[in-house]
Amino acid sequence: MRNKFKIAVGDLRITIAAVLLLIYGSMMVASAEMGNSAGDTSYLIDIVIHQIGFAIIGVIVYFALVNVRIVRLAPFIYYAGFFVVAAFLLLCRLFAPVGGAYAWIPIPGIGTIQPSEFAKVFMILFAVKTIGIDHDEDNVKYFWIFMIAAFIMFFIIFKIQHDFGSAIVLFLICYCIAFIPAYKELKKIHIWMLILIVVGIVGAMILLSPPVTELLKKHSDNYMIGRFLASADPFLYQYDNGYHLIMSLVSFANGGWTGLGYGNSIHKYMNFPNPSNDFILPVIVEEFGIIGFLVLIILYGVMLYPLIAGSLRTKYLASKIIFLGVFIYFIAHFILNVGGVSGLIPLTGVPLLLISSGGSSLVASMAALGIAQNELRRNKMVRHENNSGEIQKHTTKDARR
Numbered sequence: 001m002r003n004k005f006k007i008a009v010g011d012l013r014i015t016i017a018a019v020l021l022l023i024y025g026s027m028m029v030a031s032a033e034m035g036n037s038a039g040d041t042s043y044l045i046d047i048v049i050h051q052i053g054f055a056i057i058g059v060i061v062y063f064a065l066v067n068v069r070i071v072r073l074a075p076f077i078y079y080a081g082f083f084v085v086a087a088f089l090l091l092c093r094l095f096a097p098v099g100g101a102y103a104w105i106p107i108p109g110i111g112t113i114q115p116s117e118f119a120k121v122f123m124i125l126f127a128v129k130t131i132g133i134d135h136d137e138d139n140v141k142y143f144w145i146f147m148i149a150a151f152i153m154f155f156i157i158f159k160i161q162h163d164f165g166s167a168i169v170l171f172l173i174c175y176c177i178a179f180i181p182a183y184k185e186l187k188k189i190h191i192w193m194l195i196l197i198v199v200g201i202v203g204a205m206i207l208l209s210p211p212v213t214e215l216l217k218k219h220s221d222n223y224m225i226g227r228f229l230a231s232a233d234p235f236l237y238q239y240d241n242g243y244h245l246i247m248s249l250v251s252f253a254n255g256g257w258t259g260l261g262y263g264n265s266i267h268k269y270m271n272f273p274n275p276s277n278d279f280i281l282p283v284i285v286e287e288f289g290i291i292g293f294l295v296l297i298i299l300y301g302v303m304l305y306p307l308i309a310g311s312l313r314t315k316y317l318a319s320k321i322i323f324l325g326v327f328i329y330f331i332a333h334f335i336l337n338v339g340g341v342s343g344l345i346p347l348t349g350v351p352l353l354l355i356s357s358g359g360s361s362l363v364a365s366m367a368a369l370g371i372a373q374n375e376l377r378r379n380k381m382v383r384h385e386n387n388s389g390e391i392q393k394h395t396t397k398d399a400r401r
Helices: 012-032 041-067 075-094 115-130 136-160 164-177 184-207 210-219 223-232 243-255 280-313 317-341 359-400
Strands: 105-107 111-113
Touching (some): 012 041, 012 359, 041 359, 075 105, 075 115, 075 136, 111 359, 115 164, 115 317, 164 317, 243 280, 280 317, 280 359
């Protein structure tokens, strides 16, 4: 008897789009790093090998999670996992900061890992084990367990690591997920959360008003305040916090519709602090134009559409949390990165997932897609079994007749 072993690939749209984004990203990292290589071919080869290596690891993790449903693990494992993830986040404080943030742990022979990237994905799974289960009379209790855990993660990343971008992404993921459970006990809490959103929008509008920005100019030497003011009017700070943003806008204009061609970006040379990470989009647009950016949007759309469709179709709360959690994870990174380098919002320093350099974000994002794919497979199999049951039932009735 032949033993059949088959590796599932899940929804082909997600798989193909993710692989194409990885290839696109690896190409652009190679091009962007030309600005840092200064003619050193060995440095450039090392960067490309590093990026491709993590892309391969990401693909392996992706297919492993497509075929293994880790959501089945017992809840206590996730509660223990919370303390492990928090410990790794705190461990970062023992090492030297990069760009003012204590967000990385150096690993000899590999480079660095960024635990906050994995914390974002972990909190989606933690939500499944807390608010993704109907606890009868204890739904409010488990809701607050999730929210307190999310606040602890946010506090560590924001206050202790000084990683504003990752803290904002984690906050957006957890805050949006908290709206998904429709238990009647949570109705009042959700109303107050909506009020906080309105207050936040009004507060942001006030901060952008001329009187407030004039007041903040006195503290423009502060790193975060400087970025905020630069996004409001980069040309007032063209020799300071607004310089890189202006160069980014020039790159967009320089690229036009079709771009200057692969490898021909001018402003990646000395004009961007992280041309292959935070500022990879200006390099893409300068080399491939608006068309290159549209290709990026289309691939993201093809990859994320099945998650939205799955969240609307599923009857399982846990599945809905996973689908929407992963969707928010990718969209939050996309909006913060694109909005930051285009001056629509302050720069936060978050990468463009699957495109920017960085092994941690690449592996974490592929892991998130693998978890979502596994849940899509489960929902599809359940629907198939239900449909088969219905067909069998009708067939039996017809035979009795």
